[in-house]
Amino acid sequence: MYLVEMLGITKRFGALVANDRIDFNLKPGEIHALLGENGAGKTTLMRILYGLYRADEGQIRVQGRNVHIRSPRDALTLGIGMVTQHFALVPPLTVAENIVLGYTDDFRLNREAIRQAVAEAEERFQIYVDPDAVVQHLSVGQKQRVEILKALYRNARVLILDEPTAVLVPQEVDNLFQTLERLREQGFSIVFISHKLDEVMRISDRVTVLRDGRVVGTVPTAETNERELARMMVGRETFGVTRQEIHQGEEPLLRLENVWANDDQGLPALKSVSLTVRAGEILGIAGVGGNGQKELSEVLSGMRAPTRGRVLVGERDLTGAEPVEFADAGVGRIPEDRHEGVVADLTVAENLALEHLDAFTRNGLLDRKAMLEHAEHLIREFQIKARPTDKAGKLSGGNMQKVILARVLSRQPKVVIAAQPTRGLDIGATEYVRQQLLAQRDRGAAVLLISEDLDEILALSDRIAVIYEGEIVGELPASEATPERLGLLMAGATKEQGRAGTATATTSH
Amino acid sequence: MLAQRRLRLRIEKTGAPFWFRSLLPVLILILTFVITAIFVLWGKANPLQAYYYFLIAPLSSRVSALEVLVKSTPLLLTGVAVTFAFVAGYWNIGAEGQLYAGAIAAAWLGTVLGGLPSVLAIPLMLLGGFVAGALWALPPAWLRVRWSVDEVVTTLLLNSVMLFIVSALLNGPWRDPVSGWPQSPEIAASTMLPKIVPRSRLHLGFVVAVLAVVVLWFVLSRTAFGLKLRAVGLGRNAARFMGVPVERTVLTAALISGGVAGLAGTVEVAGIHFHLIEAISPGYGYTGIIIATLGALNAWGVAVSALFFGLIDTGAQTLSRAMGVPVYLGEVTQATMLLVALALIPLQRYRIRLLSESSEV
Numbered sequence: 001m002y003l004v005e006m007l008g009i010t011k012r013f014g015a016l017v018a019n020d021r022i023d024f025n026l027k028p029g030e031i032h033a034l035l036g037e038n039g040a041g042k043t044t045l046m047r048i049l050y051g052l053y054r055a056d057e058g059q060i061r062v063q064g065r066n067v068h069i070r071s072p073r074d075a076l077t078l079g080i081g082m083v084t085q086h087f088a089l090v091p092p093l094t095v096a097e098n099i100v101l102g103y104t105d106d107f108r109l110n111r112e113a114i115r116q117a118v119a120e121a122e123e124r125f126q127i128y129v130d131p132d133a134v135v136q137h138l139s140v141g142q143k144q145r146v147e148i149l150k151a152l153y154r155n156a157r158v159l160i161l162d163e164p165t166a167v168l169v170p171q172e173v174d175n176l177f178q179t180l181e182r183l184r185e186q187g188f189s190i191v192f193i194s195h196k197l198d199e200v201m202r203i204s205d206r207v208t209v210l211r212d213g214r215v216v217g218t219v220p221t222a223e224t225n226e227r228e229l230a231r232m233m234v235g236r237e238t239f240g241v242t243r244q245e246i247h248q249g250e251e252p253l254l255r256l257e258n259v260w261a262n263d264d265q266g267l268p269a270l271k272s273v274s275l276t277v278r279a280g281e282i283l284g285i286a287g288v289g290g291n292g293q294k295e296l297s298e299v300l301s302g303m304r305a306p307t308r309g310r311v312l313v314g315e316r317d318l319t320g321a322e323p324v325e326f327a328d329a330g331v332g333r334i335p336e337d338r339h340e341g342v343v344a345d346l347t348v349a350e351n352l353a354l355e356h357l358d359a360f361t362r363n364g365l366l367d368r369k370a371m372l373e374h375a376e377h378l379i380r381e382f383q384i385k386a387r388p389t390d391k392a393g394k395l396s397g398g399n400m401q402k403v404i405l406a407r408v409l410s411r412q413p414k415v416v417i418a419a420q421p422t423r424g425l426d427i428g429a430t431e432y433v434r435q436q437l438l439a440q441r442d443r444g445a446a447v448l449l450i451s452e453d454l455d456e457i458l459a460l461s462d463r464i465a466v467i468y469e470g471e472i473v474g475e476l477p478a479s480e481a482t483p484e485r486l487g488l489l490m491a492g493a494t495k496e497q498g499r500a501g502t503a504t505a506t507t508s509h
Numbered sequence: 510m511l512a513q514r515r516l517r518l519r520i521e522k523t524g525a526p527f528w529f530r531s532l533l534p535v536l537i538l539i540l541t542f543v544i545t546a547i548f549v550l551w552g553k554a555n556p557l558q559a560y561y562y563f564l565i566a567p568l569s570s571r572v573s574a575l576e577v578l579v580k581s582t583p584l585l586l587t588g589v590a591v592t593f594a595f596v597a598g599y600w601n602i603g604a605e606g607q608l609y610a611g612a613i614a615a616a617w618l619g620t621v622l623g624g625l626p627s628v629l630a631i632p633l634m635l636l637g638g639f640v641a642g643a644l645w646a647l648p649p650a651w652l653r654v655r656w657s658v659d660e661v662v663t664t665l666l667l668n669s670v671m672l673f674i675v676s677a678l679l680n681g682p683w684r685d686p687v688s689g690w691p692q693s694p695e696i697a698a699s700t701m702l703p704k705i706v707p708r709s710r711l712h713l714g715f716v717v718a719v720l721a722v723v724v725l726w727f728v729l730s731r732t733a734f735g736l737k738l739r740a741v742g743l744g745r746n747a748a749r750f751m752g753v754p755v756e757r758t759v760l761t762a763a764l765i766s767g768g769v770a771g772l773a774g775t776v777e778v779a780g781i782h783f784h785l786i787e788a789i790s791p792g793y794g795y796t797g798i799i800i801a802t803l804g805a806l807n808a809w810g811v812a813v814s815a816l817f818f819g820l821i822d823t824g825a826q827t828l829s830r831a832m833g834v835p836v837y838l839g840e841v842t843q844a845t846m847l848l849v850a851l852a853l854i855p856l857q858r859y860r861i862r863l864l865s866e867s868s869e870v
Contacts, residue, residue: 303750324752335750343744343751346736354740355751361733368731 001064003028003189004049004080004158009058011044018044019055020213026158031180031190033204033221035197035233037427040210042193043085046160049191050082051075081151082160085167087143091136095129099150121153126182140288141172148179152188159183160191165199169288169490177203195233197226209233247462250279253446254300254331254415259309261295269295271470272309277415277446282437284461284478285450288490292470293450294336297419300448301333302326313415327355332413332440334404336420336450341404344393348384349375351392352407378406383432398429405436416440416447422456434460454486466490519862530857537853541846548841552834562831563824563842573823575709579781581819583608583790585718586773587797588804588811589725590642590766596729596806597762598742603649603664604770605794606671607642611771613675614641615778616683616785619696630700635717635775642771643764645671650763654756660763668794675787683785693785702780714776719812721769726808738762770794792840799847805854818843 004026011019019041026032034042047053049060051069060067062078069075072082089098096111096118104114118131129138129145138146144164151159161180165173180190180203194200200207201221209216209232216232254277263269269292277283287293298304299311302323311319313329326333335341342351353360353371360371375388384402386395392403401421408416418437422430437460441447451457457464458481465475466489474489489495546556567573587604594601601607614637622630649663679691686694702713729735740748741758749755777789800818804810825839 327752340746340750343740343747345743357733364732366733
């Protein structure tokens with residue numbers, strides 16, 4: 001008997017069929033992985049189960065009974081809880097307050113009773129977070145534990161976790177997996193959404209693979225392997241960028257000397273960062289999100305002025321320069337937030353022209369014909385699925401990113417700043433972006449790749465620097481980098497020599 | 510296998526069908542007049558008859574049709590002025606004050622340029638009015654780009670300041686020495702805007718206003734500066750990222766906006782009143798905001814709205830004379846129309862789809 005059954009679930013968004021007659025079931029006391037690429041329909045399916053979306057067709061049964069789940073409240077009543085990728089926590093409240101929020105009977109808040117109840121729940125589920133800690137001071141891993149506790153505290157028997165490891169460092173992943181295994185022993189059922197094969201193999205009992213909104217198959221984990229799952233997931237044997245030889249950089253094109261910068265709150269986000277990127281190499285900046293990557297890419301785009309230190313492109317000092325000066329100095333900038341790289345309500349052609357508008361202007365008048373031709377040319381060259389007159393905001397994430405790439409790379413930049421260039425893209429678009437970055441490297445550009453995706457860093461970088469709490473805590477050639485070693489650096493567990501600009505492609509260790 | 514067919518309606522968030530979007534203005538019009546009918550009835554008049562005087566009567570004679578264009582002249586200019594600012598995301602609520610700055614300049618230049626022939630005096634006066642409006646728009650614009658001071662507050666408050674300046678001038682140094690009325694001395698004949706249609710009040714200012722609309726269209730759609738304006742207005746951060754000098758663009762837009770509003774005051778003084786008086790504008794600057802909004806910040810939309818508002822202004826007077834309804838009904842109608850439009854315009858983004866689906870049972 002199944003605890004949860006989803007039968008023939010179909011969900012459409014306009015013309016897009018996100019879920020196409022999906023069957024899914026969950027046994028008591030199992031960890032069931034839901035595997036698939038970005039956009040395969042995993043999250044949509046689980047959002048339906050949690051009552052965030054309504055299915056257009058299909059049925060849901062819980063313990064054999066037909067149910068209608070219209071809201072998360074309905075789901076929780078049926079014992080189904082979900083931890084979404086974006087946590088639903090109130091930052092200034094304490095852990096205990098967050099856990100009981102919306103789940104208290106009394107008009108008056110009895111803080112001591114709440115604290116006590118939460119502490120007991122922590123003991124029962126063996127998930128420990130200080131109940132009195134204020135949520136905004138917690139690490140991502142701790143916040144995730146609070147979310148899990150919150151669901152369990154509301155008597156969830158089924159726990160849906162949407163890509164729970166995406167935001168965690170390797171050590172935190174281990175911790176999470178131990179928690180999940182304990183919960184399984186206690187009889188909880190867990191749906192584990194992921195696109196990471198190794199994690200699925202490690203933690204799950206069964207795997208359901210989705211591709212393009214359809215179920216490819218459901219298999220017991222013990223009877224499958226990573227290769228088979230990968231084939232089911234992408235429909236082909238190999239994928240991803242194949243790594244070539246590691247490049248030795250030539251003359252330095254981008255140098256940061258002891259750069260400090262503040263975040264939006266005015267607190268130091270970059271602390272004496274020194275980096276050198278040479279012609280013909282990719283320097284990868286690894287690190288868990290929120291450790292200064294955003295500020296680093298903004299400093300190198302002209303969007304944020306450093307408080308101390310110097311930024312040099314070639315021999316030109318661009319410390320605190322405007323974005324236009326970076327562009328003119330040959331710095332191609334791919335922003336972390338795509339929506340910051342295009343004006344959504346302008347057309348593709350306008351967005352492609354705006355950064356170098358002088359090239360399309362005669363006596364102040366727009367050469368609209370040249371703009372359209374330029375756009376058509378780039379659309380062909382970069383395989384963008386759009387017309388020049390489409391509004392940029394209507395494009396998919398991958399095509400929007402291609403618009404930015406086309407604008408940046410068609411200028412043959414000397415330096416490329418790529419911040420999270422494949423975030424949220426599907427495998428096809430991801431591969432395309434990565435190939436383009438490698439092509440820039442081979443052409444002789446100095447590429448700075450800032451990415452939270454460790455696989456991406458490992459696949460592309462010639463050298464790797466790790467950023468932790470705004471500091472470069474280690475810098476090593478790619479040949480010496482292992483996920484374990486990087487993981488330790490990223491978690492702030494160790495610091496390695498080689499920081500402060502002395503490191504080069506040949507840094508020995 | 511039993512197939513069951515059922516019909517369902519679904520609301521989707523995409524562009525509404527073309528026919529609906531073209532119908533929307535008509536819908537707005539009808540709803541506006543249904544609502545204002547309540548006030549007409551309150552004024553003890555027959556709504557249908559009232560609408561005749563409102564919308565048809567002004568167009569039925571040559572004199573009153575030309576009067577519609579006279580009324581539209583300052584509205585076209587303030588509509589264009591506000592649009593220039595709004596497109597760049599600069600919320601200039603100060604067109605009223607900037608209009609009076611232009612009016613002051615015109616009243617002054619009209620007395621000192623008397624020695625020059627019209628071909629020189631009039632362009633100089635228009636230039637002076639533009640500069641005066643731009644100068645009055647400068648402090649709030651500068652505060653905004655330099656210190657992020659909210660321009661909605663500053664431009665709005667400066668309107669009151671300007672009214673007091675005008676009042677001080679008219680009750681002080683500029684009081685008419687002959688009549689003693691609070692009005693400035695009459696401007697020289699060579700600085701008065703010539704009539705473009707004989708035996709009417711329609712003056713050269715209307716041509717200036719039409720040119721302003723054309724310039725607005727041309728700048729926004731054909732120039733690099735216009736693209737930058739739109740980019741800044743539609744996505745400040747992205748525009749900055751792409752190297753658009755956001756502050757300079759906003760500042761320029763604010764100054765052009767002030768200048769065009771100043772022109773509105775200039776042509777009212779030099780084309781209609783020939784003096785500076787306190788009642789140059791019954792709120793043209795504020796109406797310009799409504800016109801720009803109703804015109805969807807598009808040059809032709811602004812032109813149509815301004816002409817329509819000119820019609821309503823003229824019609825309200827006709828109506829008032831003919832049926833004894835207060836002349837304020839014109840303003841009530843304009844305000845109602847804005848509210849109705851703001852309520853209905855979001856419908857453009859949705860479409861209702863009739864779904865016929867078969868589900869297996």
